[in-house]
Amino acid sequence: MSDESIARALQSDAPLTAAVRQRDVANAVAEERGWHEAALVGRTITINRPRAELYAFWRDFRNLALFMENVERVTPGDDRRSHWVVRAPAGRTVEWDSILTEEVENELLAWESAEGADIKNAGRIEFRDAPPGRGTQITATIVYEPLGGDLGKLVAKLFQKEPKIQARRELRRFKQLIETGEISTAKTSDAAPQG
Amino acid sequence: MRALTWHGKHDVRMETVPDPKIVNPRDAIIKITSTAICGSDLHLYDSMIPSMEKGDILGHEFMGEVVETGPGSTLRKGQRVVVPFVIACGQCFHCSKQQFSGCENSNPAETQDLGEIAYGTAMTGLFGYSHMTGGYAGGQAEYVRVPYSDVGPIVIPDGLDDEQVLFLSDILPTGWMAAENCQIEPGDTVAVWGCGPVGLFSIQSALIQGAHKVIAIDHHPRRLELAKSLGAQVINYHDVKVREALMAMTGGIGPDACIDAVGMESHGFSIDNVVDAVKVATRLGTDRAHVLREVLMACRTGGRVSIPGVYGGVGDKIPIGALMEKGLQIRTGQTHVHKYLRPLLDLIGEGVIDTTFLISHRLPLERAPDGYKMFKEDQNTVTKVVLKPDWEKEAA
Numbered sequence: 150m151s152d153e154s155i156a157r158a159l160q161s162d163a164p165l166t167a168a169v170r171q172r173d174v175a176n177a178v179a180e181e182r183g184w185h186e187a188a189l190v191g192r193t194i195t196i197n198r199p200r201a202e203l204y205a206f207w208r209d210f211r212n213l214a215l216f217m218e219n220v221e222r223v224t225p226g227d228d229r230r231s232h233w234v235v236r237a238p239a240g241r242t243v244e245w246d247s248i249l250t251e252e253v254e255n256e257l258l259a260w261e262s263a264e265g266a267d268i269k270n271a272g273r274i275e276f277r278d279a280p281p282g283r284g285t286q287i288t289a290t291i292v293y294e295p296l297g298g299d300l301g302k303l304v305a306k307l308f309q310k311e312p313k314i315q316a317r318r319e320l321r322r323f324k325q326l327i328e329t330g331e332i333s334t335a336k337t338s339d340a341a342p343q344g
Numbered sequence: 345m346r347a348l349t350w351h352g353k354h355d356v357r358m359e360t361v362p363d364p365k366i367v368n369p370r371d372a373i374i375k376i377t378s379t380a381i382c383g384s385d386l387h388l389y390d391s392m393i394p395s396m397e398k399g400d401i402l403g404h405e406f407m408g409e410v411v412e413t414g415p416g417s418t419l420r421k422g423q424r425v426v427v428p429f430v431i432a433c434g435q436c437f438h439c440s441k442q443q444f445s446g447c448e449n450s451n452p453a454e455t456q457d458l459g460e461i462a463y464g465t466a467m468t469g470l471f472g473y474s475h476m477t478g479g480y481a482g483g484q485a486e487y488v489r490v491p492y493s494d495v496g497p498i499v500i501p502d503g504l505d506d507e508q509v510l511f512l513s514d515i516l517p518t519g520w521m522a523a524e525n526c527q528i529e530p531g532d533t534v535a536v537w538g539c540g541p542v543g544l545f546s547i548q549s550a551l552i553q554g555a556h557k558v559i560a561i562d563h564h565p566r567r568l569e570l571a572k573s574l575g576a577q578v579i580n581y582h583d584v585k586v587r588e589a590l591m592a593m594t595g596g597i598g599p600d601a602c603i604d605a606v607g608m609e610s611h612g613f614s615i616d617n618v619v620d621a622v623k624v625a626t627r628l629g630t631d632r633a634h635v636l637r638e639v640l641m642a643c644r645t646g647g648r649v650s651i652p653g654v655y656g657g658v659g660d661k662i663p664i665g666a667l668m669e670k671g672l673q674i675r676t677g678q679t680h681v682h683k684y685l686r687p688l689l690d691l692i693g694e695g696v697i698d699t700t701f702l703i704s705h706r707l708p709l710e711r712a713p714d715g716y717k718m719f720k721e722d723q724n725t726v727t728k729v730v731l732k733p734d735w736e737k738e739a740a
Contacts (some may be wrong), residue, residue: 195439215403283437317460318453325449328435331368332492333452333469334481 156291164288166191175292184269184294190313191291194320197328200276204221204255206327207274212246216322216332218315222261243267289320346733347401347485348712354720356713358400364481364489369416374427374494378506379406381485381715381729382429382514383540384654388473389716391665395458395475404429404471405513407506416496424481425497427490429514431469431480434495444468444676450492451478457658462657466677484712486733498685501693503659506729508692511545511699517684518652519545519605523553525650525675535555535590535599535642537569537635538671541728543605544653547576550603552696560592561586562726570701587642598644606635607653632720633659640666650676651676702728708735 161167166189167172196203206212210223212233213283219244221234229249235241237300245266251259251273263317279286325332349359359707364373382405387393402652407426407493410419418424431450438446450469451459458476474480479490490497500509519542526534534550536543539562547558551574560571561579568578579589590599636651640663643649651673666672691697704727707715715729 184674195437197435197440202360204363258669312458318456321449321453321456321466325433328447329370329433329492331370333433333450333478334367335452335469335481337362337365337367 152212164191164193164290165189166290177186178271179294180273182269186295187292188295189290189292191317192313192316193286193288194317194326195279195284195286195326200278200285201255203287203327204258204276207258208252216326217319241260245270266298273294287320287323291316311315314339345415345486346709347481348396348403348709350388350396350402351398353381354389354717358712359398359399361399361485366412366414367489368491369414370492370494371414372410372417372419372490373412374406374408374425374488374490374497374687376406376408376483376486376488376709377412377424377429377711378510379403379485379731379733380510380513381405381484381712381719381731385716386457386474388719389720393474393476395455395479395684397475397479400472400474400479401481401485401488402472403482403484403488403511404473405515406471407455407500407510408483408488410493411487413493414678415557416494417579419497424500425443426472426500426509426685427488427497428512428517428685429471429473430678431471431478431491431494432498432682434682435490438502439495442683443677444682448629455479461668462690464672468698478674484709484731486709487635489540496682498689500689505692505702507700508698509689511541511702512681512685512688512692513542514681515546516680516688516699518542518679519547520549520684520688521677521679522546522652523549523555523651526550526553526555526603526648528555528601530554531556532600533559533594533595534601534603535559535561535639536571536603536605537561537639538605538653540569540605540723543567543603544570544574544727545605545735546652546701547571547574548697551575552691555601557593559590559599561605563689566592567727568723570727573701574616577611586638590642594644598642599647600644601650601697602639602641602643603650604653607651607655618628623656633662637663640672642703643670643672645670647672649674652679656677657692675730701736703730705729707731709733710736 165174171189171193175187175189210225214220214222219236221236226234231247233245233247235243246263248263250261257275261271262269270293275288277286322332345363347360347361349357351357410421410423413419432443432444432447433449436448438448445468446469451466455475455478456466467477469478469480471480523546532555534555536546539560547560550558558576560576561581562568563580563582568580571578579586639649709731712731719726719729
């Protein structure tokens with residue numbers, strides 16, 4: 150935390166991902182974890198539902214595959230470990246184990262990828278009450294180690310070259326699913342006859 | 345099915361395309377019985393709207409008969425419904441405030457990005473209006489898929505013709521909300537710039553809502569005639585200086601409320617990225633922003649400004665001094681259609697509102713490309729084109 154801007158960002162009540170010098174924050178994260186580099190992604194969204202309901206939905210990690218576009222499945226292991234299988238371009242998949250590092254009921258879930266992960270990543274989801282009558286505010290913060298080489302390219306494609314876009318789309322799908330019971334689409338069903 | 349598809353500037357075609365299907369639980373499929381060409385469709389026709397793709401099905405003013413429902417739909421087969429052009433989920437914060445045109449969920453996640461770049465916030469899903477607003481197929485077709493069909497469509501009782509209720513889907517509530525945004529008080533004079541369909545319905549609505557006097561401003565003689573027939577006094581801006589006339593007609597005070605039913609030629613969806621936004625808005629700000637400027641200069645001190653006309657990018661030389669020094673209030677926005685369906689349907693049923701005077705042309709759907717061309721080229725006599733998918737079948 151030598152850099153003054155990081156300290157300032159951390160003092161602020163705003164999420165880290167809103168830091169003006171975000172790269173400095175990411176560098177500090179990378180240094181802390183011994184990664185060669187870190188990318189930082191974050192997003193806050195308001196969902197018109199009670200905090201406990203949202204927390205419970207998210208805590209059952211199997212549900213995440215319902216709205217995360219590229220996640221094929223999340224299999225819970227023991228209480229704190231889950232296995233992620235993520236679809237990648239060209240029919241490949243990337244996989245890792247994720248370990249829950251912090252859990253405060255109805256408030257916070259934090260995780261970090263286990264040793265040997267294809268993509269080293271960590272993150273936290275915070276749940277806060279929105280102003281009265283407005284449901285819950287969810288802030289997702291994710292850091293990951295960008296990779297070089299083939300796998301890096303694959304990961305870049307996976308995150309649609311812009312992880313921020315990916316993150317906000319995932320949260321919007323989550324909101325749609327929870328609030329409306331379905332995920333909005335203008336695409337026709339695959340089963341629809343063409344022509 | 346047969347549908348009107350967009351292919352580029354002044355190039356719309358009737359084509360055979362796949363039938364829509366139920367995709368999500370709350371969907372319904374509607375067999376279109378009547379659909380209209382909206383003034384804002386001309387912006388698509390003029391290729392002003394980025395994020396259109398070849399083959400997109402147009403149309404956002406439509407009604408028809410329910411032919412299929414998903415398990416979450418509350419509609420029943422055989423019901424006649426009018427469908428709002430705004431797609432709203434009914435469950436998000438904005439919907440709970442009846443701000444349906446701010447629905448946070450109806451635009452699919454992957455098409456919300458453009459609005460966020462252009463406006464700081466994603467747009468709501470609309471039928472048949474580019475991929476920035478969701479890329480939904482429109483209703484100038486034989487059938488259409490209606491998402492959230494338990495929230496949007498209103499069931500029409502027997503005894504009311506299509507033509508009496510069709511405009512509930514867009515222009516009637518748009519004109520009504522434009523007048524409502526004027527917060528009309530007894531004795532008020534309301535000035536309306538633009539006597540297209542929305543302007544005319546604004547005039548009608550302002551009078552119903554209690555305006556003492558409505559002054560309509562346009563240059564098309566036929567449209568001014570229609571405004572007059574509704575009870576408005578008129579100004580032809582080709583012949584008269586608008587602000588001076590308004591001052592004279594309001595005892596030197598200015599109108600209490602002003603409605604800009606013109607908007608920019610470059611309208612709400614004409615931005616696909618920041619570069620385009622700046623380019624398009626700069627190019628078009630010159631010829632259309634003058635209505636908003638004129639409104640702000642003409643409105644009386646402490647008056648209200650209502651903007652149903654669509655603005656898309658950034659405008660300059662807006663008289664911010666007049667706005668502040670005169671203490672004007674501005675209210676604007678895409679129409680919260682769902683909010684107005686029931687009360688307006690009731691007013692139609694009671695005979696208080698008749699919208700059919702606006703229809704100048706009725707064509708089989710198959711002739712939709714002609715309809716666009718006519719509407720584009722002769723706005724004086726072509727006030728509204730209604731398309732009927734059934735007509736070619738009857739003829740066959």
